[in-house]
Amino acid sequence: MAGFIKSKIRAIGYSFIFGLILAISLSCSVQQQKKETALLPSWNDGQAKQSIIDFVNRVTDKTGDDYIVPSDRIAVFDNDGTLWSEQPAYFQLFFAIDRVKALASDHPEWKDKQPFKAVLENDMEALAASGEHGIIELVMATHAGMTTAEFEQIVRDWIRTAKHPRFNRPFTDLVYQPMLELLNFLRDNGFKTFIVSGGGIEFMRPWVEEVYGIPPEQVVGSMGKLKFEFRDGKPVLVKLPWIDFIDDKDGKPVGIHRFIGKRPIAAFGNSDGDLQMLQWTAAGPKTHFCLYVHHTDEEREWAYDRNSPIGRLDKGLDEARKNGWTVVDMKVDWKVIYPFELQER
Amino acid sequence: MAGFIKSKIRAIGYSFIFGLILAISLSCSVQQQKKETALLPSWNDGQAKQSIIDFVNRVTDKTGDDYIVPSDRIAVFDNDGTLWSEQPAYFQLFFAIDRVKALASDHPEWKDKQPFKAVLENDMEALAASGEHGIIELVMATHAGMTTAEFEQIVRDWIRTAKHPRFNRPFTDLVYQPMLELLNFLRDNGFKTFIVSGGGIEFMRPWVEEVYGIPPEQVVGSMGKLKFEFRDGKPVLVKLPWIDFIDDKDGKPVGIHRFIGKRPIAAFGNSDGDLQMLQWTAAGPKTHFCLYVHHTDEEREWAYDRNSPIGRLDKGLDEARKNGWTVVDMKVDWKVIYPFELQER
Numbered sequence: 001m002a003g004f005i006k007s008k009i010r011a012i013g014y015s016f017i018f019g020l021i022l023a024i025s026l027s028c029s030v031q032q033q034k035k036e037t038a039l040l041p042s043w044n045d046g047q048a049k050q051s052i053i054d055f056v057n058r059v060t061d062k063t064g065d066d067y068i069v070p071s072d073r074i075a076v077f078d079n080d081g082t083l084w085s086e087q088p089a090y091f092q093l094f095f096a097i098d099r100v101k102a103l104a105s106d107h108p109e110w111k112d113k114q115p116f117k118a119v120l121e122n123d124m125e126a127l128a129a130s131g132e133h134g135i136i137e138l139v140m141a142t143h144a145g146m147t148t149a150e151f152e153q154i155v156r157d158w159i160r161t162a163k164h165p166r167f168n169r170p171f172t173d174l175v176y177q178p179m180l181e182l183l184n185f186l187r188d189n190g191f192k193t194f195i196v197s198g199g200g201i202e203f204m205r206p207w208v209e210e211v212y213g214i215p216p217e218q219v220v221g222s223m224g225k226l227k228f229e230f231r232d233g234k235p236v237l238v239k240l241p242w243i244d245f246i247d248d249k250d251g252k253p254v255g256i257h258r259f260i261g262k263r264p265i266a267a268f269g270n271s272d273g274d275l276q277m278l279q280w281t282a283a284g285p286k287t288h289f290c291l292y293v294h295h296t297d298e299e300r301e302w303a304y305d306r307n308s309p310i311g312r313l314d315k316g317l318d319e320a321r322k323n324g325w326t327v328v329d330m331k332v333d334w335k336v337i338y339p340f341e342l343q344e345r
Numbered sequence: 346m347a348g349f350i351k352s353k354i355r356a357i358g359y360s361f362i363f364g365l366i367l368a369i370s371l372s373c374s375v376q377q378q379k380k381e382t383a384l385l386p387s388w389n390d391g392q393a394k395q396s397i398i399d400f401v402n403r404v405t406d407k408t409g410d411d412y413i414v415p416s417d418r419i420a421v422f423d424n425d426g427t428l429w430s431e432q433p434a435y436f437q438l439f440f441a442i443d444r445v446k447a448l449a450s451d452h453p454e455w456k457d458k459q460p461f462k463a464v465l466e467n468d469m470e471a472l473a474a475s476g477e478h479g480i481i482e483l484v485m486a487t488h489a490g491m492t493t494a495e496f497e498q499i500v501r502d503w504i505r506t507a508k509h510p511r512f513n514r515p516f517t518d519l520v521y522q523p524m525l526e527l528l529n530f531l532r533d534n535g536f537k538t539f540i541v542s543g544g545g546i547e548f549m550r551p552w553v554e555e556v557y558g559i560p561p562e563q564v565v566g567s568m569g570k571l572k573f574e575f576r577d578g579k580p581v582l583v584k585l586p587w588i589d590f591i592d593d594k595d596g597k598p599v600g601i602h603r604f605i606g607k608r609p610i611a612a613f614g615n616s617d618g619d620l621q622m623l624q625w626t627a628a629g630p631k632t633h634f635c636l637y638v639h640h641t642d643e644e645r646e647w648a649y650d651r652n653s654p655i656g657r658l659d660k661g662l663d664e665a666r667k668n669g670w671t672v673v674d675m676k677v678d679w680k681v682i683y684p685f686e687l688q689e690r
Contacts, residue, residue, distance in 0.1 A: 074562075217562075226599045253580065254572075257571060
């Protein structure tokens with residue numbers, strides 16, 4: 001899968017370079033049009049795609065008023081629902097459920113204790129009823145106590161072997177092909193791409209470099225407390241069962257400021273949890289670009305917005321329309337959703 | 346100053362490229378020796394300099410067992426006492442003192458309250474007696490309440506205008522020329538350089554890119570809590586008077602794991618506060634390099650180690666010797682300390 005994505009990424013990179021050479025050698029506007037069609041190939045022509053290309057053209061045009069130096073070309077991406085799917089539950093929840101099952105024999109008390117009982121009985125309704133608090137309890141109880149190195153290995157093993165219930169494919173197969181192209185398009189134009197996700201930072205870092213081309217140091221996420229100590233004479237970092245930082249809603253601009261220290265000029269999200277990140281980006285003094293992915297494709301992916309318990313997009317949708325932010329209509333704007341569709345064609 | 350450093354950095358970059366071309370076109374070992382002399386020109390030939398060059402040669406030699414891919418070439422640097430001086434007090438304390446004086450008219454109660462009273466009466470002994478707690482109180486009281494953008498502007502203004510009491514020069518004149526060369530040498534060899542400092546992250550970010558060539562997103566430091574809110578209809582981040590994270594001692598490996606998410610292969614420090622960072626680096630599975638700057642030059646800089654209240658190097662010095670880490674003897678190993686000495690020659 002990753003190899004496939006890598007070769008995709010490479011192919012897109014080549015086509016972009018080819019496009020650039022074309023644009024340089026032939027300067028009439030018809031050729032310019034051709035070049036732009038070759039960009040973002042999984043995006044249908046339309047307002048969303050055009051708004052991205054226009055923005056990138058503006059900030060990279062040295063002769064224009066909107067030019068931005070490469071070191072300030074910071075682009076931030078939410079992960080769940082923006083770079084990969086998030087239904088029927090955040091994928092990290094499937095990971096935590098698998099951890100509960102793996103650890104259950106060491107914890108006989110879980111049989112009678114929610115939310116663990118719900119997980120062990122496959123009672124998704126009871127699990128949902130435990131709410132956000134219950135899910136955080138699951139994550140903390142199953143992630144804490146081990147060293148960061150041990151946890152990393154568990155994530156690596158899980159991401160390689162676990163399957164999504166609807167597609168029966170590895171979860172990383174459910175990344176969005178058009179967003180992979182967008183990440184590459186931005187990087188090809190001098191942008192530094194960051195993930196800014198409510199998901200666990202240590203749950204993402206082991207695989208996002210291979211899948212998205214984003215290195216660990218460009219990942220911002222939620223995190224638990226850590227403790228430095230010596231085990232068997234070697235220094236280790238131990239995961240503690242306490243939350244340190246929730247990188248969601250109001251936390252996203254805080255996380256951006258903490259980790260990046262610069263205001264982004266482009267922000268990509270899909271839910272009200274990303275609204276403050278988009279507002280923070282939009283309030284900058286420079287040219288900026290804000291985009292919401294709107295989940296409108298029940299057949300190929302999922303359709304949900306204002307009333308969804310996961311990835312609710314309500315206030316954000318209103319604000320996007322009011323401010324003229326780009327709203328991607330997945331059903332209309334994306335030729336393919338997942339990379340594996342390209343193989344199946 | 347910054348322009349001068351930049352032109353220095355550029356000159357060093359050019360000489361390195363020239364050195365490389367030389368090495369490629371002439372391959373006998375005498376020429377190799379010449380090339381290495383051209384590297385790190387402010388370092389005297391000796392064990393410290395040679396250990397750096399040997400390490401870089403080993404990890405960049407694709408045919409050797411110690412080769413490390415560029416994306417794993419992470420180097421972390423303490424700031425105070427490692428990249429710039431830290432005597433007679435951490436430079437951020439001078440900043441906090443200036444802030445107390447600037448804000449005193451709005452705080453009549455400070456006249457009778459320590460540690461503010463000590464600052465207003467220039468009573469450095471009483472200030473020292475207030476200890477670490479007193480200094481943190483100063484920093485929190487004078488840094489909190491404003492927005493991050495307002496604070497950034499204050500730091501920028503201060504760093505441009507404030508003068509060090511001994512040298513009567515901007516504080517950024519007191520960066521170490523040999524360390525600037527080292528930063529560039531590592532970057533020229535594919536390393537990504539990070540600051541990992543006990544100092545305030547927001548105190549460093551406004552100027553370290555210009556002075557050290559390290560962008561804001563590669564700075565890890567101590568930080569206060571932040572709050573996202575709207576002021577006059579615009580989103581802002583407000584600095585709160587509570588500590589969020591102290592990036593010192595045990596905190597340094599935690600900060601590295603949080604912000605970088607990868608174990609460094611090279612770590613540079615000068616005090617016991619850096620020991621855990623060096624231990625964490627040394628415990629990695631790959632080739633690594635640990636270096637302590639030992640302040641031994643009373644005349645050109647300062648001489649202090651085991652009994653110094655600031656930048657104490659005691660346990661770290663023992664451990665460095667036990668583990669064979671490189672210990673720089675400033676007086677012996679460095680031809681010049683500060684960049685301005687090059688102008689004065």
